[in-house]
Amino acid sequence: MKSLEELxxxxxxxxxxxxxxxxxxxxxxxxxxxTCGIAAGxxxxxxxxxxxxxxxxxxxxxxxQTSCAGLCHYEPLLEVSRGSEKTTYVKIDRDKxxxxxxKHxxxxxxxxxxxxx
Amino acid sequence: xxxxxxxxxxxAGAGCISSSCKSVQKALQDNIDKLGLGSEIxxxxxxxxxxxxxxxxxxxxxxxxxxxxxxxxxAAEIVSQHLLKGKVVTxxxxxxxxxGDQPGGYEKLDFFSRQTRIALRNTGVINPESVEEYIARDxxxxxxxxxxxxxxxxxxxxxxESGLRGRGGAGFPTGLKxxxxxxxxxxxxxxxxxxxxxxxxxxxxxxxxxxDPHSVLEAMAICGYxxxxxxxxxxxxxxYPLAVERxxxxxxxxxxxxLLGKNIFGTAFDFDIEIRVGAGAFVCGxxxxxxxxxxxxxxxxxxxxxxxxxxxLWGKPTVIxxxxxxxxIAPIILNGPQWFAAIGTGKSKGTKVFALAGKINNTGLxxxxxxxxxxxxxxxxxxxxxxxxxxxxVQTGGPSGGCIPAEHLDTPVDYESLTSLGTIMGSGGMIIVxxxxxxxxxxxxxxxxxxxxxxxxxxxxxxGTKRMLEILQRITSGKGRExxxxxxxxxxxxxxxxxxxxxxxxxxxxxxxxxxxxREEYQAHIRERRCPAGAxxxxxxxxxDARQCQGCGVCAKxxxxxxxxxxxKKPHIIDTEKCVQCGACKxxxxxxxxxxx
Numbered sequence: 061m062k063s064l065e066e067l068x069x070x071x072x073x074x075x076x077x078x079x080x081x082x083x084x085x086x087x088x089x090x091x092x093x094x095t096c097g098i099a100a101g102x103x104x105x106x107x108x109x110x111x112x113x114x115x116x117x118x119x120x121x122x123x124x125q126t127s128c129a130g131l132c133h134y135e136p137l138l139e140v141s142r143g144s145e146k147t148t149y150v151k152i153d154r155d156k157x158x159x160x161x162x163k164h165x166x167x168x169x170x171x172x173x174x175x176x177x
Numbered sequence: 178x179x180x181x182x183x184x185x186x187x188x189a190g191a192g193c194i195s196s197s198c199k200s201v202q203k204a205l206q207d208n209i210d211k212l213g214l215g216s217e218i219x220x221x222x223x224x225x226x227x228x229x230x231x232x233x234x235x236x237x238x239x240x241x242x243x244x245x246x247x248x249x250x251x252a253a254e255i256v257s258q259h260l261l262k263g264k265v266v267t268x269x270x271x272x273x274x275x276x277g278d279q280p281g282g283y284e285k286l287d288f289f290s291r292q293t294r295i296a297l298r299n300t301g302v303i304n305p306e307s308v309e310e311y312i313a314r315d316x317x318x319x320x321x322x323x324x325x326x327x328x329x330x331x332x333x334x335x336x337x338e339s340g341l342r343g344r345g346g347a348g349f350p351t352g353l354k355x356x357x358x359x360x361x362x363x364x365x366x367x368x369x370x371x372x373x374x375x376x377x378x379x380x381x382x383x384x385x386x387x388x389d390p391h392s393v394l395e396a397m398a399i400c401g402y403x404x405x406x407x408x409x410x411x412x413x414x415x416x417y418p419l420a421v422e423r424x425x426x427x428x429x430x431x432x433x434x435x436l437l438g439k440n441i442f443g444t445a446f447d448f449d450i451e452i453r454v455g456a457g458a459f460v461c462g463x464x465x466x467x468x469x470x471x472x473x474x475x476x477x478x479x480x481x482x483x484x485x486x487x488x489x490l491w492g493k494p495t496v497i498x499x500x501x502x503x504x505x506i507a508p509i510i511l512n513g514p515q516w517f518a519a520i521g522t523g524k525s526k527g528t529k530v531f532a533l534a535g536k537i538n539n540t541g542l543x544x545x546x547x548x549x550x551x552x553x554x555x556x557x558x559x560x561x562x563x564x565x566x567x568x569x570x571v572q573t574g575g576p577s578g579g580c581i582p583a584e585h586l587d588t589p590v591d592y593e594s595l596t597s598l599g600t601i602m603g604s605g606g607m608i609i610v611x612x613x614x615x616x617x618x619x620x621x622x623x624x625x626x627x628x629x630x631x632x633x634x635x636x637x638x639x640x641g642t643k644r645m646l647e648i649l650q651r652i653t654s655g656k657g658r659e660x661x662x663x664x665x666x667x668x669x670x671x672x673x674x675x676x677x678x679x680x681x682x683x684x685x686x687x688x689x690x691x692x693x694x695x696r697e698e699y700q701a702h703i704r705e706r707r708c709p710a711g712a713x714x715x716x717x718x719x720x721x722d723a724r725q726c727q728g729c730g731v732c733a734k735x736x737x738x739x740x741x742x743x744x745x746k747k748p749h750i751i752d753t754e755k756c757v758q759c760g761a762c763k764x765x766x767x768x769x770x771x772x773x774x
Contacts, residue, residue, distance in 0.1 A: 061436050061443075064324075067317055068318070078303075110181075110217055124263055125263025126264075
């Protein structure tokens with residue numbers, strides 16, 4: 061280690077992976093993983109979300125799962141919550157999932173046409 | 178960049194290892210691989226999380242769910258339900274008493290929410306073998322800042338201002354110790370970490386070394402800079418093999434990253450650390466004996482002064498700090514001395530780690546602000562006494578300390594309040610005893626310990642504690658005499674004032690303090706030949722309850738002195754003249770017919 065700056069830049073790189081162990085993340089993405097969700101392809105959605113999160117280098121996002129949300133015909137579905145603001149996306153596929161990460165999570169803009177109305 | 182959607186932390190402190198956490202970890206990993214979740218979920222081995230009684234424990238992030246007492250066969254359900262589908266396996270989470278409690282995460286549990294973790298900030302949270310995880314959580318930033326932005330004088334002043342006092346027992350102000358050593362003439366100077374934790378029931382130093390070894394290395398380097406020393410030694414006992422192993426790995430990693438070695442952070446400061454493994458003699462925790470042991474001599478203490486700050490290792494000025502003290506250094510540098518001084522009480526600043534052991538529900542490790550009451554530590558965090566038994570006393574400070582009875586439960590714990598109750602903070606071991614524990618027997622246990630660990634150099638300790646132990650053995654075996662209590666008191670005063678080192682000077686403390694609070698128990702043993710707690714077997718009268726006895730004869734066969742007689746299928750009788758109070762009949766009886774008076 062040659063300087064404090066070198067340490068700090070290394071720390072910034074390493075911090076992303078550790079932020080998951082802190083409570084109180086700002087953004088939470090919940091994928092429905094009931095039998096209906098899994099049958100409709102929710103596993104692929106989780107993988108796609110994670111890949112895109114990695115690509116975008118987004119930390120502070122919690123990616124979690126829940127059971128059947130009761131909207132089985134809309135599966136796969138996911139919910140993005142940012143504080144009290146909640147958005148439910150329905151009939152998601154891999155590409156839509158990646159777009160949601162880019163536009164909503166990174167860009168902060170809700171993709172209205174895929175939300176539940 | 179690495180990124181996972183979930184981290185599964187597996188506690189691999191010595192406690193959980195002994196309850197087979199490794200097989201649980203393997204089962205988790207196998208199931209994760211089987212379901213193809215390997216790229217999404219990372220399994221991490223950490224140091225002690227604290228709730229040792231619940232081991233093996235794991236924590237699942239980001240949810241913060243704590244699973245406890247796991248068996249390898251539970252892994253499949255956790256992986257397929259929680260990790261795959263997000264459904265918490267409620268039968269395996271820790272129920273802290275309330276209904277269905279945990280969904281709020283482990284932080285909502287009383288055991289964790291009432292803690293303030295400074296020395297334990299990383300223990301149980303990071304992988305101790307990964308310097309990267311330590312760096313990610315601000316590791317080595319304090320060292321970087323000290324070397325590039327502060328003078329040695331400023332470092333010493335910061336530690337002085339924080340009010341940090343030694344966590345190993347005596348509570349000497351750490352900043353002053355550094356200052357004295359910095360001012361002493363002589364070169365080279367040395368930094369020594371005292372990791373010779375020896376009190377029965379204390380295991381915080383071990384947990385820090387196993388769970389966050391870099392925090393100790395970083396602090397030693399900071400101290401080295403402050404006092405002008407290029408070399409540190411960690412004196413750790415051989416009974417802590419995992420701590421030694423993780424320390425060695427940590428030193429290797431730190432050298433690799435050039436956080437130890439030459440020209441650290443591109444400055445002119447050089448510092449390196451070596452491990453010295455001790456054979457595990459209790460007296461080697463005494464600083465002068467410890468120094469002798471590092472030098473390769475027999476671990477025996479010498480009179481002070483000169484203090485190690487003037488003449489320490491190889492006659493050179495030396496700072497000796499305890500593990501927990503060192504683990505508190507980096508946060509003080511990073512957050513400022515006022516931050517630390519704002520926690521705690523008037524003369525005792527910051528937090529203290531306590532190891533809860535004995536008759537308590539949540540056996541384990543907790544860190545709380547100084548000034549927290551014993552009641553909060555033992556009942557709110559510790560979960561109280563198991564089996565609905567009554568709290569009787571808590572022994573603090575191990576064999577050098579004393580007991581505190583129930584009437585002082587609301588005492589805020591700090592160095593001064595414990596001293597005024599006739600005990601000491603010590604290293605922070607708390608042994609909780611309930612109504613079934615005999616206080617004379619407890620004092621005898623500690624006397625046996627110091628008697629065995631006495632190095633034998635000075636006669637008050639070598640012979641005096643032996644005589645005290647003999648008296649206690651006499652009392653607990655029903656042969657106590659009038660005058661024994663007074664003799665114990667006289668010996669205590671003599672030993673305290675004339676023994677050479679801290680071990681001897683404090684050895685009588687358990688006797689003095691049990692006499693102070695439980696004198697009537699001693700008297701009952703001597704005058705009435707009775708043990709009020711029903712613990713001293715030699716003082717019990719065994720009898721058979723005729724209503725319960727089925728006449729099976731098992732007790733009669735088990736009795737080594739042929740004291741039990743009776744016809745088959747009819748109640749048996751114990752001849753108290755022949756009975757040797759061994760308790761074999763009570764253990765063997767299937768009908769709970771044998772009782773004691």
